[in-house]
Amino acid sequence: MEAIDHGSCVTGKRVPFLTDPAQLIDEVDTFLFDVDGVIWRGGKIIQGVPETLDMLRAMGKKLLFVTNNSTKSRRMLQEKFRSLGLDISEEEVFASSFAAAGYLKSIQFPPEKKVYVVGEEGIEQELAQAGYQHLGGPKDGEKVVATGAGKKLDFDRDVGAVVVGFDHYINYYKMVYATLCIRENPGCLFIATNCDSVGNITDEQEWPAGGTMVGAIRASTAREPIVVGKPSTFMMDYLANKLRTATLSVFSRYPCFAGRLSACGQLWSATVIIWSVLTVNFTTFLGRPWPEPSGRFDRPLQNSKLISYRTTISASYDLCDRFNISKSKMCMVGDRLDTDILFGQAGGCKTLLVLSGVTDLKTLHAPENTTQPDFYTNQLPDLLAAKKGGAV
Numbered sequence: 001m002e003a004i005d006h007g008s009c010v011t012g013k014r015v016p017f018l019t020d021p022a023q024l025i026d027e028v029d030t031f032l033f034d035v036d037g038v039i040w041r042g043g044k045i046i047q048g049v050p051e052t053l054d055m056l057r058a059m060g061k062k063l064l065f066v067t068n069n070s071t072k073s074r075r076m077l078q079e080k081f082r083s084l085g086l087d088i089s090e091e092e093v094f095a096s097s098f099a100a101a102g103y104l105k106s107i108q109f110p111p112e113k114k115v116y117v118v119g120e121e122g123i124e125q126e127l128a129q130a131g132y133q134h135l136g137g138p139k140d141g142e143k144v145v146a147t148g149a150g151k152k153l154d155f156d157r158d159v160g161a162v163v164v165g166f167d168h169y170i171n172y173y174k175m176v177y178a179t180l181c182i183r184e185n186p187g188c189l190f191i192a193t194n195c196d197s198v199g200n201i202t203d204e205q206e207w208p209a210g211g212t213m214v215g216a217i218r219a220s221t222a223r224e225p226i227v228v229g230k231p232s233t234f235m236m237d238y239l240a241n242k243l244r245t246a247t248l249s250v251f252s253r254y255p256c257f258a259g260r261l262s263a264c265g266q267l268w269s270a271t272v273i274i275w276s277v278l279t280v281n282f283t284t285f286l287g288r289p290w291p292e293p294s295g296r297f298d299r300p301l302q303n304s305k306l307i308s309y310r311t312t313i314s315a316s317y318d319l320c321d322r323f324n325i326s327k328s329k330m331c332m333v334g335d336r337l338d339t340d341i342l343f344g345q346a347g348g349c350k351t352l353l354v355l356s357g358v359t360d361l362k363t364l365h366a367p368e369n370t371t372q373p374d375f376y377t378n379q380l381p382d383l384l385a386a387k388k389g390g391a392v
Helices: 019-029 049-058 074-083 097-107 121-129 171-185 210-221 232-250 255-285 302-312 337-348 380-388
Strands: 030-033 062-067 093-095 114-118 133-136 159-164 187-191 329-334 350-354 376-377
Touching: 019 049, 019 350, 049 062, 049 380, 062 074, 062 232, 074 093, 074 121, 093 097, 093 232, 097 121, 097 187, 097 380, 114 121, 114 171, 133 171, 159 171, 159 210, 159 380, 171 210, 187 210, 232 337, 329 337, 337 350, 376 380
Parallel strands: 030 062, 030 329, 062 093, 114 133, 114 159, 159 187, 329 350, 350 376
Antiparallel strands: none
16 A cells, blocks of 8 residues: 555645544435445455444444446345345445446336347346346357358347446457447447446456446447446436435425425426427427536437436436435545546535545546545545544
């Protein structure tokens, strides 16, 4: 582990080292944790993490785990947590595999359409649980495509979406099949679980991650994907909606709030509908899709029929603010600047970078780095100092 230089700055601003974990914990109600590089590294749990999570739960903190790992479903991740001695419920886990299925649900993807998977079992499980037909995945890992004069590959014309994630079994057959579906099936969506360039596939080295598979399909189709994993705000919107639902269930018990809540909800719904209609009409007039609201993270849509949904997200009222759920009381803890920290910042949360994964101190303090967390520390168990009443 590199020595900490508390005096280093990034682009002229000081990046604070977390010296008082007790204060941070006191200011936060909900912690969002990345998994690889934060909870474990290469499948091996980081020493001190179980005690840290136990301490936070004992303090009444809500814990959620938000990962770009698409190779596993929520259920599979829950099993991995338990194999490492961590009692985590499926409801506390949000994986990019789940986000892909959730996105299709949110846009009312036709159930008669199929999804081609460049990825692994995690994506397949989440799609099946959401009720979608899928093909591809690991079973296409040993298939080959014949090349030469007069050769072509037959593909399913009912594929309406291609989901690309990390794939141990990536091959030329899958790339050809995915490319044909996206380029030749009208309106076929190109969805990426994430665009991570490298990851902690082992605890010794960083290896190519899901972004390399996405990059191959992006190049062959000349299309930009709809990214549903971090740093896209799709999962943050989902988490905020869960908080909104929980808050509504409390408000519904008190009639004095119900009327006001109903009136506000009706007014907002009307505003969103009007805005969506105007956007769709404007889109039709111009003959091209309206750009994504947060262009820094999300990619342009390829199907104008989805505009109304995306406009609802872009015009979106702030769920947390509207229902008095302060995002400043949430903290995203991760090891990557380009996904975890940007994800937290996009959602208005506090951010804590740990140096136990992809990002090292040199990268954090590099002059070209413009992504600055609120705090950084060596590893998650540094929070244990709060239990001891001391500083890191």
